[in-house]
Structures are given as structure tokens and as C-alpha cells.
Amino acid sequence: DSPIIGPVCPWNSSPRLRLPVCASPDFVRASIAPELLFGTKDGVRNLTWNQAGWQGPHRCINGTCLFSNDNIGGGIALITSEHHAKIVASFPQGPAEEAAPPPFHVAKVAGKGMGLVANRTIRKGEIIMQRTPTLLAQTAPIVDLDPTLRDLLYVLAVEALPDARQAAFMAQVGSDIHDKVNTNCFLVFVDGSSHLGCYPEVARMNHDCRPNAHYRISNMTHTTVAVRTIAPGEELSISYVDLLLTHAERRALLHKWGFECACAQCSQSAADTAASDARLRQIAKLKAELGDFSTTKVTAETGGEMVGLYEDEGLHTYLGNAYTRAALNFALFGEEERAREYAGMAVEALELEMGPGTGDARAMRILAEDPRKHWTWGKRRKHGK
Numbered sequence: 001d002s003p004i005i006g007p008v009c010p011w012n013s014s015p016r017l018r019l020p021v022c023a024s025p026d027f028v029r030a031s032i033a034p035e036l037l038f039g040t041k042d043g044v045r046n047l048t049w050n051q052a053g054w055q056g057p058h059r060c061i062n063g064t065c066l067f068s069n070d071n072i073g074g075g076i077a078l079i080t081s082e083h084h085a086k087i088v089a090s091f092p093q094g095p096a097e098e099a100a101p102p103p104f105h106v107a108k109v110a111g112k113g114m115g116l117v118a119n120r121t122i123r124k125g126e127i128i129m130q131r132t133p134t135l136l137a138q139t140a141p142i143v144d145l146d147p148t149l150r151d152l153l154y155v156l157a158v159e160a161l162p163d164a165r166q167a168a169f170m171a172q173v174g175s176d177i178h179d180k181v182n183t184n185c186f187l188v189f190v191d192g193s194s195h196l197g198c199y200p201e202v203a204r205m206n207h208d209c210r211p212n213a214h215y216r217i218s219n220m221t222h223t224t225v226a227v228r229t230i231a232p233g234e235e236l237s238i239s240y241v242d243l244l245l246t247h248a249e250r251r252a253l254l255h256k257w258g259f260e261c262a263c264a265q266c267s268q269s270a271a272d273t274a275a276s277d278a279r280l281r282q283i284a285k286l287k288a289e290l291g292d293f294s295t296t297k298v299t300a301e302t303g304g305e306m307v308g309l310y311e312d313e314g315l316h317t318y319l320g321n322a323y324t325r326a327a328l329n330f331a332l333f334g335e336e337e338r339a340r341e342y343a344g345m346a347v348e349a350l351e352l353e354m355g356p357g358t359g360d361a362r363a364m365r366i367l368a369e370d371p372r373k374h375w376t377w378g379k380r381r382k383h384g385k
């Protein structure tokens, strides 16, 4: 538990979290009406803001306010505008506390600090964890704020959390709250506006250039899914960067994040790294060719060849997109059976990556049902074939 170093302010009861400055408590007084209304889906019942457990605004700075709700995921602090607060309040309240024990534990991992390690076999497609944020902060006003005010708002936000959530937040790596937010939090869009969502349990997951897990964020709920079978004792990993980048490009990006990647893919021999980069360049080339209708280079096999490269590279997290491109290419060449087969694999992979019922998976299901009726059917086939 790393305390924030600063003065103990007269109105600040928490010895654990010290404000960086002793601003007057009136300095950032609430400026909007606390009574926000939001409705249930069917519009039958309107809960008031307070009935749903929302509190605040506790403080506002230039229209950006701090709210909190102890009922959501054990406690959430929200820094955002009134408009976005109403939207967040209308989100489904997220997962209930898990009944089953989590399939992982926190452990020290060589060269990476702490990490998450599987307790048991985790099946491909299994949800590893699902969390709502402990802190959700709109990025634009935070970036524009004077750093002292920004830190003050962050400290007030963490102080608004119940003790257990405060402790979880403060246990994340980082020298101060701002650094913890930058190092651990995820981009979350609320009505198109970028926010940073902090999920302290998820933040224990280290980066791997060939990760075994994938995450998606829907509304503000973060879901981590296994993309392949994970053995007991294996470290759980996600990716912090685009995995289609070459070794040097990935490392340069991760360096900007402040660390040298210690994953197995980055620790390979020079020859294996060169072979991996060659596959990645070939994937980029085939992708461009598949999307270019003026080229005559593409054959019916090009999509399947590209999928093979993804599989050889261990890019399990991106297979939905690869299967989709291959399925469409088989349909374009009028290859019914293989269009059906790859569209079916695309449905499975896309649902794993994006959750059930997404538009992309629906589109592939339509192709799988009847490739001959699909708009792509035969469009790349040579005349007379």
C-alpha cells in the first residue's frame, strides 16, 4: 500500500491517502443538481439517481464532477460530465459477485513484477473474469487540468471509494495515482467520449506478444476470455499493443509504456524472430491483396493461406478477423463448402472475441447458412468457370 506523500489536511480523515495540496474544500464545490433521473429499459419505472446508489456530485471543476456508487462492483468513483454520468448510470449494473472462486491467483512472475497464474485448466472461450471499474475518469478534462488540480480530483475520487476498493486501487503499480492510472487503466468509451477505466484485478495481467487471453469492454464492463486452453500454472496474459506489428515495432511501443517486454516471443532466437517477422509481413501483404479488387494476384487459396500464417504465429486473439476474410474470399471465388466452413469458424471466433450476438458474427452466420445467396458470391470467379 503506497501512501500519497503530502500534507494531512484538516478535513481529510484518511491517513492513507494524503491530498497533494490542502485546497479549500469549497474550492471545487458541486455545481450541478444532484438529482439525475434515468429510466429502466421498458420505461415503466424511473429510479432516481440516489435510489440506484449514486452519490454526488461530490466536487466539480469546470463542469467535470466526481460521483460515486458503492453498489457497483464493490464501489466505483466516476469523474465525468453530468451528461456522461447519466449515461453511466443507465448502464446495466454489471456482473454480480462471482459465486465460484476465480480460476487464477496473484503471484510473482520472473521479470514482470506480479501477475495472474491459472489455478486450474481454463477452457478456450471460458470467461476468466468480468469486472466494473473502480475508477472511471473522462480523459479530456483530466488532460487539460493543471496537474495539482488533477491529482486533487484523483485523490478525492479514491477517497470516495469503500476501504476495500481503495486498497485494491492503491495496490496497483505506479508511483502516484496519476501514474497508476496511466500504467494500469483501459480506454473506455462512454457515448463516444474517451474515459480511462481502472480495474485493479484485471491490471495484474501482464502483456504477452502471443497472449492466451483476450478482453472486451462493453458499456463499462471489462470481460477477459481465454483464447486457447490454459494449463494450470500458466501465466494469464493479454496484449497491450497491436500484435501484427513486427518485433522491433512492438518493443518500441512497449518501451514507451516504460518496460522491456520479457515474454517468450520476445525472448526467441534471432532466427526465430526473423521468421516471425517474415510471417507478419506476409500477413500484411495478403491482407492488402485480399482487400484490393483491382489485383489479379489473389486466388481462392489466399484467405486460407493467411489464416495458416495467423495460426503458425499463435495469433489466436485475431482469428475472427482472419477467418472472416478467408470466408469472404472463398465466397468471392464461388467455393461453397469452404466459404461455409470458414464462415462457421469465424462465427465461433468472433463470438469468443466480441461476445455473443455481435453484428460481425451475425454477418458470418448468414454467409455460413447459404454462401450462394451472399452478395459476394462468385464475384471474383473468372467468367465461364
Ligand SMILES: C[S@@+](CC[C@H](N)C(=O)[O-])C[C@H]1O[C@@H](n2cnc3c(N)ncnc32)[C@H](O)[C@@H]1O
Pocket (backbone or CB within 6 Å): 111, 112, 113, 114, 115, 172, 173, 183, 184, 203, 204, 205, 206, 207, 208, 257, 258, 259, 260, 261, 262, 263
Ligand atoms: C498493468 S501492470 C501489470 C501487472 C504488474 N506486473 C504488477 O506487478 O502489478 C503493467 C506493468 O507490468 C510490467 N509488465 C507487464 N507486462 C510485461 C512484460 N511482458 N514484460 C515485462 N514487464 C511487464 C511492466 O512493469 C508494466 O509497466
